Amino acid sequence: MLLIANWKMNMTRNAITSYLDALSGEDRWAVWRDRGIRFFLAPPYPYLEFLGDQLRSRNLPIGILAQNMCAFEKGAYTGEVSAAMLKDLGVDGVLLGHSERRQYFGETDSAVAEKTSRALSLGLLPVVCFGETWEEREAGSCSEVWTRQVGPVWERVVKARSEGIGIPVYWAYEPVWAIGTGRTAVLDDIREVSRHLRKDFGEEVASGLLYGGSVNDDSVSGLCEKGTVHGFLVGTAFLEPKCVLRIFDRLFGSR
Numbered sequence: 484m485l486l487i488a489n490w491k492m493n494m495t496r497n498a499i500t501s502y503l504d505a506l507s508g509e510d511r512w513a514v515w516r517d518r519g520i521r522f523f524l525a526p527p528y529p530y531l532e533f534l535g536d537q538l539r540s541r542n543l544p545i546g547i548l549a550q551n552m553c554a555f556e557k558g559a560y561t562g563e564v565s566a567a568m569l570k571d572l573g574v575d576g577v578l579l580g581h582s583e584r585r586q587y588f589g590e591t592d593s594a595v596a597e598k599t600s601r602a603l604s605l606g607l608l609p610v611v612c613f614g615e616t617w618e619e620r621e622a623g624s625c626s627e628v629w630t631r632q633v634g635p636v637w638e639r640v641v642k643a644r645s646e647g648i649g650i651p652v653y654w655a656y657e658p659v660w661a662i663g664t665g666r667t668a669v670l671d672d673i674r675e676v677s678r679h680l681r682k683d684f685g686e687e688v689a690s691g692l693l694y695g696g697s698v699n700d701d702s703v704s705g706l707c708e709k710g711t712v713h714g715f716l717v718g719t720a721f722l723e724p725k726c727v728l729r730i731f732d733r734l735f736g737s738r
């Protein structure tokens with residue numbers, strides 16, 4: 484089980500310090516890690532290194548993901564950050580193809596595929612986001628959208644596997660209409676995505692399926708099903724450390 488806090492374009496060094504102060508009050512992080520529960524924070528680029536230092540000095544077993552990276556290796560790409568730079572900062576992995584990147588920054592399916600391939604070749608864990616808009620859902624074209632977004636990325640993963648790269652890839656189903664809106668999908672929707680991924684791409688993709696979109700402490704338990712949902716990508720609710728602790732307690736509280 485994997486949980487990710489996508490901080491998006493939020494937080495400052497002071498806010499990060501208070502956030503980690505609040506998480507440090509919980510003494511079960513190591514217990515949860517030993518049970519195979521992995522928690523990642525995804526801060527904006529400027530805080531990746533600061534966050535790493537802070538987590539290490541507090542001995543918190545929490546990983547770090549970047550929110551994006553450049554598809555190109557290096558060179559004259561003003562404003563971009565490479566996979567090698569993320570690796571150099573000790574980052575564990577990277578969110579790729581988030582709908583906000585697709586919507587506001589024109590990120591294409593083939594760019595997401597390219598980035599995934601580069602992340603894998605440098606040993607970064609890719610978390611690939613996909614999901615339909617409300618209009619696509621209304622038009623009954625969800626499954627086409629999922630296949631169109633996941634397909635090119637999966638081809639690159641297959642190629643990486645043939646080259647002996649075994650790093651897992653996670654696939655975050657994030658319906659655009661559920662992101663930041665307070666509307667979540669229901670478990671049946673996620674089951675349908677899982678079935679579709681299994682049919683089109685096989686077990687490996689289905690077994691890396693995460694869900695994201697307005698997950699909070701009220702909705703999380705109802706979205707959980709062993710064998711279907713392998714974790715959550717959380718934005719708004721995980722800006723609040725108390726909510727992180729409530730969700731962890733709700734999901735993994737029993738000792």
Ligand code: PGA
Pocket residue numbers: 489657661662663664695696697698716717718719720
């Ligand atoms: P949300 O964001 O939890 O605020 O809906 C999720 C995401 O965009 O990853």
